[in-house]
Amino acid sequence: MKHFDPPTTVEAVRSATAPGLCGDLDEDAADLASQAARCEGILAELPARADRDPAQQERAQLALDAARAARRHFLARHTEGVYDRLTQARSRYVRLPDLVFAAAETFPGLVPTRKQMAVEARCGQVDKDGREIDQGIFCGAVLRSARAGRHLIDAMLMPTPRALDLIDEFRAEGRSELDTLLLERRDQAAHVTFRNADCLNAEDDRLIADMETAVDLVLLDDQVRVGVLRGGEVDHPKYRGRRVFSAGINLKDLRNGAISFVDFLLGRELGYINKMHRGLLVDTHGAAWSDRTVQKPWIGAVDTFAIGGGMQLLLVMDRVIAEESAYISLPAAEEGIVPGLGNLRLTRYLGARLARQVILSGRRIAMTDPEARLVCDDIVPADGMDEAVGRAVRELAVPAVAANRRMLSLAEEPLDLFREYLAEFAVAQVARAYSDDVLAKVERRWQRSQARG
Structure with missing residues (x-):
């Protein structure tokens, strides 16, 4: 040169x-x-x-x-x-x-x-x-x-090398313990439990990598018919001992420069979330999508709250069960970043006007609000969550469910719509991550957290 x-x-x-x-x-x-x-x-x-x-x-x-x-x-x-x-x-x-x-x-x-x-x-x-x-x-x-x-x-959409290394062990033992989550097979369901306890099960680079591995294992194991996603107990003083679904992106890590664009901001959308939505690609030569992929229904069980990326996950679930005191939100305006594919998917659930209130104005939806029924299928007392999840597993384990949810996904979100959205998201999201207002907001949040000790 x-x-x-x-x-x-x-x-x-x-x-x-x-x-x-x-x-x-x-x-x-x-x-x-x-x-x-x-x-x-x-x-x-x-x-x-x-x-x-x-x-x-x-x-x-x-x-x-x-x-x-x-x-x-x-x-x-x-x-x-x-x-x-x-x-x-x-x-x-x-x-x-x-x-x-x-x-x-x-x-x-x-x-x-x-x-x-x-x-x-x-x-x-x-x-x-x-x-x-x-x-x-x-x-x-x-x-x-x-x-x-x-x-x-x-x-x-292909299985990760890490999942391929672990699948034989998971098939044999029905359990895989990763850094930030636990995966357990119980009867027909594989239960994925967030265990990022020190940060309210917020998403960071480690959790994104672990989630993709877990989703691959769920989809590769022939003994599993349904995936269940739920938050584990957390260490935060306000919620200690309670299950929390997810606090969304880890803003402390964003402030510290530890949130990766390729692995997290874009990788989660192309990786584990898209695999939950479209399935795992196992045959690149198959003509029909049903021949090329393995798809299974997913249940989201929301304890306490699902914020930001946590709420985004609910938009690809086939059944959402929430405890009656929980709430959901996409605080994009407060955080200053784009809420993943929330802008693409939320209008299908809430309609254009309410979706704008949630994304642009930070409206929080409590399970006591009538609008909660637009996102959540079952709203139950805290002590009824396990029973509701078990009932949903039995209903969704029926063989015809996987075929029908595949056709629903095709009708609701064609592949090129997804691709074209992500093309703009890739540019917009990374620009927001380095915008002055976002940097100032995450710094203020970090300072407040330090002051609280």
């Missing part, structure tokens, strides 16, 4: 990233690499973000923006060529994290390298340069392409 000295002015950066593609993938990739290198040269001359003065930060941001403009321009022309190169013309199925880093190695400057991401990982969210935004640009472009996007969705 031809060496370029870093430009000395912002105008030079803008000039370096001006559109000038010839249409040949390799030539344009070399040009992108050179343009990105010029911008990296500027960043290399500056202190780390935490130590920059306002003028230095402005210069860094202009360089980052210029490089991102070049990446968007390149991907607008070459997304499918890039994807085909990375997957050997779609003959290989590459999971999202591996795809992103393969792109960094094969097309320098297109997405951050492992080394660059390792540097960012050592910083709090406010002190990062937002290199995940570049990952979002790439992922959004891939998903925007019908050909590449569908192939990536298939790749993410």
Whole structure:
């Protein structure tokens, strides 16, 4: 690659990233690499973000923006060529994290390298340069392409290597204890219990990875007909000894820069949640979706509350049972981020007006509200939860249920609707995660939690 000295002015950066593609993938990739290198040269001359003065930060941001403009321009022309190169013309199925880093190695400057991401990982969210935004640009472009996007969705619907390593043991013992959850087979059902007790069963990178493993195991085990998702007991002083379904995203981890875009913010939607909704892909050559996938009904049992990502999970459940004192909410306006696929799915349950009240205004729905029946099937006393779950398992274990829920999913959320939504979500969500208002909100929440001791 031809060496370029870093430009000395912002105008030079803008000039370096001006559109000038010839249409040949390799030539344009070399040009992108050179343009990105010029911008990296500027960043290399500056202190780390935490130590920059306002003028230095402005210069860094202009360089980052210029490089991102070049990446968007390149991907607008070459997304499918890039994807085909990375997957050997779609003959290989590459999971999202591996795809992103393969792109960094094969097309320098297109997405951050492992080394660059390792540097960012050592910083709090406010002190990062937002290199995940570049990952979002790439992922959004891939998903925007019908050909590449569908192939990536298939790749993410396949069993994870970790689940394949554990399935024989789970089939034999009917139990798998992971870091943040417990999976137990009882009769026809596999019960997944959140055990992130120190943070109200909030979702973090570990829980997302464990959940995908657990969902794979549920779908791979022929002895299981129904999956059950429920929160375990927590340690929080206000709720100690009580079951809590989920507090949503772990905002402390978001503040500390420990929430991954690829593995969490986008990976959960393409990974375990989509597997619950569409099934596990076990045959890439099958013509009918029913031949290609294993699908099973899911029950969500809500104790105390389901907030944010917890409520999002209920939107792919086939039966939702809640204790009568519980509540659900999607506090997107308060948190400042996009609530996953809540914006796509919630209107099917609540209608457009009420969905806007929940997402845009933070309206909380208590189980005593009439609207709760639009999301929850059964609302029972706390001491009636186990009986209600058992009854639901027996009803949903009927063989015809899996076939009918597959057809319902197809009618409600066609694959391309899902793909096109995620293409925009990939870009919007990662941008929100680095927005000034979000950074300020999570910092204020963290300060309040520290003050409470």
